[in-house]
Amino acid sequence: NAGVMQNPRHLVRRRGQEARLRCSPMKGHSHVYWYRQLPEEGLKFMVYLQKENIIDESGMPKERFSAEFPKEGPSILRIQQVVRGDSAAYFCASSPSEGQNNEQFFGPGTRLTVL
Amino acid sequence: QKEVEQNSGPLSVPEGAIASLNCTYSDRVSQSFFWYRQYSGKSPELIMSIYSNGDKEDGRFTAQLNKASQYVSLLIRDSQPSDSATYLCAKDSSYKLIFGSGTRLLVRP
Numbered sequence: 001n002a003g004v005m006q007n008p009r010h011l012v013r014r015r016g017q018e019a020r021l022r023c024s025p026m027k028g029h030s031h032v033y034w035y036r037q038l039p040e041e042g043l044k045f046m047v048y049l050q051k052e053n054i055i056d057e058s059g060m061p062k063e064r065f066s067a068e069f070p071k072e073g074p075s076i077l078r079i080q081q082v083v084r085g086d087s088a089a090y091f092c093a094s095s096p097s098e099g100q101n102n103e104q105f106f107g108p109g110t111r112l113t114v115l
Numbered sequence: 116q117k118e119v120e121q122n123s124g125p126l127s128v129p130e131g132a133i134a135s136l137n138c139t140y141s142d143r144v145s146q147s148f149f150w151y152r153q154y155s156g157k158s159p160e161l162i163m164s165i166y167s168n169g170d171k172e173d174g175r176f177t178a179q180l181n182k183a184s185q186y187v188s189l190l191i192r193d194s195q196p197s198d199s200a201t202y203l204c205a206k207d208s209s210y211k212l213i214f215g216s217g218t219r220l221l222v223r224p
Contacts (some may be wrong), residue, residue, distance in 0.1 A: 033211065042216040043203065049142065056211060091158055093212075101147050102168055102207045106158040 025094030059081035138204030
């Protein structure tokens, strides 16, 4: 499967716990984006990463949220001390290197439920 | 004003008809525009991308872009019940995508 991979697909956490969401981009893609979709709302940009670099994190809450894309391994979106309002679908997308008109391809998403 | 605006619908069309989905955006800087289809509970799927004024056709889908009017549309010919989904319009903004809230399309058998 050469598509964007995300795991877990479903994640249940209690308030105050940590959530770790993983994303492996499509083969040959070096740009990763995270989006969040709250129930009955549109997709909102959170963060844009390249290998070992955060390029744009303007959509990510300043507290409790962090993201990384290490040299080896998947991109990780980490949410500390989760609250009920963090319940949402978190989608990762990837795109090829610059100059490809930025077509982004989405993974299946991680649906986070905070009890 | 939202950066990308779409009518939430639902837009209901009979099977075999042309479905017309519209989107407006608020700036003259964006150069790339995208249509995604999202089935309930699933992830967005890229249908069309368009970068130049005019029409771009791919199978039953035609995207239309008018940068002067800040307007992009998606036409679906010979609509099928399987086309029933939410269609998301997006613009590129410094590599991040800004999405509209989506239009729900319902194709009646």
